[in-house]
Amino acid sequence: MTQEPLIDSAFLQKLERLAIQWQKSFPGLVGGHNTSRFAGPGQEFLDHRHFHHGDDLRAVNWRAYLRLEKLFLKMFQVEPRLPVRLLLDCSQSMATGEISKFQYARRLAAALCYVGLVRLDTICVQPFSQELGDSFLCGGGRHRFVSAVNFLTNLKPGGKTNFFEIARQFISKYPQAGLLIIISDFFDENDSSRPLQLLADFGHELMLVHLWADEDREPPWDGLLDLTDAETGSTLEIGFDSNARRNYTAAFDEFARGVQRIGLRNGGRYVGLSTNTAIEEAVFGPLVRSGGIQ
């Protein structure tokens, strides 16, 4: 059975005029479309070394050759390139819903990858559930997009979300602050706001993309329900009616507002998306309006 492509070429063409935007200035975080107070790579001279076959002739010190008749190669101090980091929730809760949030998140991540690659940004896709998974780093132009899509396609949902552990591991793994895009439903058995605040406190600029399915926000069922938590496996027998539905929706909205507050109060951005919204509409609508991409 052929798998449906994450993103089609017509949509990719539309994405080429967009660029990922961030508000803070981070050392090492470069991009042709962002101005920076830091010097760029290759500007500072570091040392000389002997020329070896295959070295770039443009870096040869021709003055030294004329004087010494030996080839010396100039070496510059290169600034490390800091990628845009994209945390992708791969927990089991993302696999629920009539329209899979996980699939929706992968397509959204693919769109953001392409936007970044087109603008010569470096993107680091970091999947997570209860801990960080293997990351994927891509940069250098749009021709690397295929490998990014392959990486996203091979991801599988599973495990339970543990934002505390994620935040801890992320800070350890990526000590240098940068733009951090988190695509998740932010459902955690524990409170997810404190780990997100911790990431912001470590200097990361957060861009929270909050996904939910329609039934996550307003369950359509009535009567006796036998509910099972997708991540923990715990069950709940409940009589569900219109009053209960109203209470549920109010609680969900309060939760979403909490995530939004975390994102906005630290100078970041928040985008809430229903999986019922088409990807194209989500990118050119809420994401663009939030200023995350322009």
Place this chain on the structure above:
Amino acid sequence: MFFLNLSLPEFLAILGSVSGVVVALYLLDRLRKKHIVPTLRFFVPTEKPPELKHRRRLQQPWSLFLQLISLLLLLLALAQLRLGSPDRSSRDHVLIIDTSAWMNARNGQVRLMDQARTAARNYVRTLPSSDRVMVVRADVLATPAILFESNRAKIQQAIDQTQPSAGPLNIDEALQFAARAQRLRAQRPGEIVFIGSGRIAADEVPSSIPPNFRYISISGPTEHVGLRKMGVRRSADDPDVWEIFVAVKNYGTKLRSVPLVVRFGGAPAGTRTFALKPGEEANAGFQYRTRAAGWLEARLIGADAFSQDTRAILELPPRKILPVTVYSNQPDLLRPVFHAIPGVEATVLPTARYDAKLNQGIVLLDRFSPPVPPTGPSIWLAPPERGSPITVQSTGTKLKLTQWLSDHPLAAGIRTKDLEIATSEVFRPAAGDAVIAESDGGPIIVARGGKSQMVVFGFQPVLSAMKYELTTPLLFANILRWMHPDTFRSWESTAGTVGTINVDLEAELDPSSIRVVTEEGQTLPFTVEGKTLRFFTATPGLVRILTGDRELVYSLTLPQPGDSDWKPANVRYGLPRRSPIGQSSRDIWQWLAILGAAGLLIDWLIYGRMRRMVRLAPAGSRSALWRKAS
């Protein structure tokens, strides 16, 4: 109130089954449902603990009630619940379709029969579905095509297969048949409907019209000239001459001039132009000489809306010649006798040339006894005593002829008595032999039947006193007719139409001597009343009437349209609007079906998925607000 399609047990069985399925599906739908959710943190238990809700308890009884009521209504619609009493619900109609020959006439490009079929279909459409219809095809006979039937497809098929015949319309018999069928077979008589042109003979107006009669008239062309009759027979004066008789009638309302052409084997045999007033019938006679067999055709020249009776064809048989071989040493004696009988060809040979293999037809042996007797019919005149086929008792002189066997065909019409025969053999007839003439000395003319017919004279009639009597040629003619009746049988042919045929006989005949046979050899029943023979056939074709020495051939292929259109007064005309006779029951299945469907729709709107869809719509708008806020 009753069901038209289902019986009550069937209805209850289906209702019970469907209701059981609905209740089971309802309970299954209302069972506790299992769902996997991303988190349980937002689900707050309701005030009533779930354990208090029994799994089989009806949570939405009004929904179940509405569904069951809707299904009941739909099932009642399927069963065709009707208001009224069942015995008064349906009626049995008789649909008489005119299939007379006139229905072949064209009204422009369309045949009258096609118009009649269309009208019949339209009439059936106006009837309620429960009404039964009997289709009767009426021409000379009223033939039921289908008995009382409510299946519209079968009725349609019977109507579609109806074709015009070659006979005239007998409307009286059709109406009587329809009334009788309704009386005997109908549960509740409906209408008797006649669809057709109603073209009948002037003397065939029905005696009585049923009160429930309806007439759907198919109007056809009014102007028509056709052959009424055609006959042919041999001339009494000259057997080689045919006398042809043709009758032509103007059925229309205008003066018509119509040329008639008679052809034999394609060659013209006569022409005549008729100037016919409206309703006038004219005759024409022709004579045509031929010995050959062939087709005699009479044709009216000119276009006509009804072309079936503008041409008639009769088959003329060849002239039959009876050969007679005469062995006599005095040839001039008998030659005049045979020359006096038409249709006989006599060959006179001397007795020395007798050869049994050369004998043709009837053999006459004049005072001669051959060594090998002839195998066929033979006439012996004064045979030698030794070779006589009838034992000679004695030879007498001056015998007085005293008696003829008058009831034998050989002696038919012979009255001569007291004739003195100079010399004659007196026979001793065997058992089965017929003594045709007897003298005071004993039998002198004896006939023997069987395979080899023979008549034996004890004397030579031409050499006796009978020579000058009319008895001699008459007796020989009787002998030849008795031995070979086909040659002397008079032959007539008439073209007519099917139906009841009246034949005028020349004399009152014994019915046992008459045969009426079709061309397939089947015998038709007939009656004889005085000098009139009457038989009936509804099948076009040849019918032969054999009455001894006479053969009449009827070629019943000439259709005969009626003289006038039948227009009865005080009857209903045309198609009924709807339901020709007031109904005692009323269809309500349409309303039941609508109510049932409405019930299911309401249930779906109030309790079904539609409600969930409507309920989810504001959620979408709220999520849009969320996106704007973000």
